[in-house]
Amino acid sequence: MEDPTGSNPQSHGFTDKLKSWLSWSWTYVCFVWFGMVFIMIYVLWSPLKLHESLTSASLFLNTLTPKFYVALTGTSSLISGLILIFEWWYFRKYGTSFIEQVSVSHLRPLLGGVESSSATGLFSSVNGEAEPRPSVSECKVWRNPLNLFRGAEYNRYTWVTGKEPLTYYDMNLSAQDHQTFFIADTQQLRPEDSVMQKAWRERNPQARIRAAYQAIELNHECAAAYVLLAEEEATTITEAERLFKKALSIAGRDINLLVYIKRRLAMCARKLGRIKEAVKMMRDLMKEFPLLGMLNIHENLLEALLELQAYADVQAVLAKYDDISLPKSATICYTSALLKARAVSDKFSPEAASRRGLSTAEMNAVEAIHRAVEFNPHVPKYLLEMKSLILPPEHILKRGDSEAVAYAFFHLQHWKRAEGALNLLHCTWEGTFRIIPYPLEKGHLFYPYPGCTETADRELLPSFHEVSVYPKKELPFFILFTAGLCSFTAMLAMLTHQFPELMGVFAKAANGKDFPA
Numbered sequence: 001m002e003d004p005t006g007s008n009p010q011s012h013g014f015t016d017k018l019k020s021w022l023s024w025s026w027t028y029v030c031f032v033w034f035g036m037v038f039i040m041i042y043v044l045w046s047p048l049k050l051h052e053s054l055t056s057a058s059l060f061l062n063t064l065t066p067k068f069y070v071a072l073t074g075t076s077s078l079i080s081g082l083i084l085i086f087e088w089w090y091f092r093k094y095g096t097s098f099i100e101q102v103s104v105s106h107l108r109p110l111l112g113g114v115e116s117s118s119a120t121g122l123f124s125s126v127n128g129e130a131e132p133r134p135s136v137s138e139c140k141v142w143r144n145p146l147n148l149f150r151g152a153e154y155n156r157y158t159w160v161t162g163k164e165p166l167t168y169y170d171m172n173l174s175a176q177d178h179q180t181f182f183i184a185d186t187q188q189l190r191p192e193d194s195v196m197q198k199a200w201r202e203r204n205p206q207a208r209i210r211a212a213y214q215a216i217e218l219n220h221e222c223a224a225a226y227v228l229l230a231e232e233e234a235t236t237i238t239e240a241e242r243l244f245k246k247a248l249s250i251a252g253r254d255i256n257l258l259v260y261i262k263r264r265l266a267m268c269a270r271k272l273g274r275i276k277e278a279v280k281m282m283r284d285l286m287k288e289f290p291l292l293g294m295l296n297i298h299e300n301l302l303e304a305l306l307e308l309q310a311y312a313d314v315q316a317v318l319a320k321y322d323d324i325s326l327p328k329s330a331t332i333c334y335t336s337a338l339l340k341a342r343a344v345s346d347k348f349s350p351e352a353a354s355r356r357g358l359s360t361a362e363m364n365a366v367e368a369i370h371r372a373v374e375f376n377p378h379v380p381k382y383l384l385e386m387k388s389l390i391l392p393p394e395h396i397l398k399r400g401d402s403e404a405v406a407y408a409f410f411h412l413q414h415w416k417r418a419e420g421a422l423n424l425l426h427c428t429w430e431g432t433f434r435i436i437p438y439p440l441e442k443g444h445l446f447y448p449y450p451g452c453t454e455t456a457d458r459e460l461l462p463s464f465h466e467v468s469v470y471p472k473k474e475l476p477f478f479i480l481f482t483a484g485l486c487s488f489t490a491m492l493a494m495l496t497h498q499f500p501e502l503m504g505v506f507a508k509a510a511n512g513k514d515f516p517a
Helices: 009-043 050-062 066-094 098-110 150-161 168-182 191-201 205-218 223-232 237-249 255-271 275-288 297-308 311-321 330-342 350-356 360-375 379-383 401-417 421-434 453-460 477-498 500-511
Strands: 122-124 130-132 141-143 395-397
Touching (some): 150 237, 168 191, 168 395, 168 453, 191 223, 205 223, 223 237, 223 255, 237 255, 255 297, 297 330, 297 401, 311 330, 330 360, 330 401, 360 379, 360 421, 379 401, 395 401, 401 421, 401 453, 477 500
Antiparallel strands (some): 122 130, 141 395
16 A cells, blocks of 8 residues: 555655744744834834833832832742742653643644654664664563462552552553453353453452452353452462462363463462472473463563572573573563672672772673663662662563562562672672763663653552652753742842842832832
8 A cells, every 4th residue: 555644755845844944944033023023112112102101110110119029029939939849740740841841742833843753763773783763662561470469469568558559550451461361252252251351341359359250150160250360359379379270170272361370370389489390380381382482481480490599590591582682671681690790799899809800700790780780770779779669560661660670579589699799789780871872872782771661660650659760850941940930039028028128229229219118
């Protein structure tokens, strides 16, 4: 099919030239406008008796008492203070200035501006070749491979703290996943499938559980209903495991159900301390369904192998999945860094290294840490306990704060177990930012850090968590401007109230007369 956008390149070229000309001429139009205003004032100075009007205005201003100026400056300070508070709140919540955002979105089209093409244009890859920037995939939200159980883990947190660890956006994504994963064929829906399709969409947990029991009443072999009960009604991992085993026995040949249930059973075994059994179940699952690599079951396997301290097996898994042609994750990058750091960290000393230089093994470890930090710069603060951890969300954004929370939640213990690994991380991780070009037009080992992570992470992470932002944003101009305006007008109000005679001297210098008594 012919592309409609490229059907008439001449018309598009004329439009672009017209916009460019308007943008270029705007500055000169402003100068011409100001010149016309001054000419008009000069011509109409006598006919309109502007001199007498200015004299009358000056006399009126000189009759005002200091109390009026106190009220004027105080009101200005109050209004600018309110604007400052709103701007600060908006910046903390959305990472941008409200005034600046509105100005750009509404004034840019009037000024003939166009969107920057840097976000969708070409950029250099690691090998220097120009590649199209994956603007869509870089902001894709992924299912958390190690997501917790709602009934047995998330709900227990809510009961203890009274806080909701999951956002509505995150749970809505899970509902869409379940509908797509378990009820793919909408042409042949059975009655219980229709009930479960509505159950996944229910916002109220109790309504979802009631719908699952309703589906079981319609068909005692509705495996998806038992999956929902295992996820949401079971208050312990043991109870969840029992329900998953029941679902597995009646799942039949539904591949999606089989993969999901076996994976969750392996996670139950891992949480209950049967780690070798969990590793075997994960390996069998990966052999049985080798084409389902996008489910990232290998990340579950890596975490379980690290718990067993089977570092040779961990290295074997990394050799298969830490490939240049495969998508990366914080688990892959930081686990690789952990293995290399573990080999040298027990004897590493910053003082000794500064004297003699880094050995080859130490250099490899430092480079692996720099690589991991470049991929996700949020992780080190959680591993070094500079930021408090929260329960991980059910979905993550790669290279974002949500992925950092999910990784550190499960892997902090493995870093602590490797003697000196956290010390090596503490001494070297900040050196990454001296390698990455700034501003972030280019990456060093990976694509430039995406600018969409903050917005997505704020949707995925609960409101009581302070989202980590990279690179750190400076305060917008309008916050600084309103802060200065508020402070200046407040100072004027205070000085006019406390020292009316002194402020009268300034008024006399400005207007030629003093304040009236």
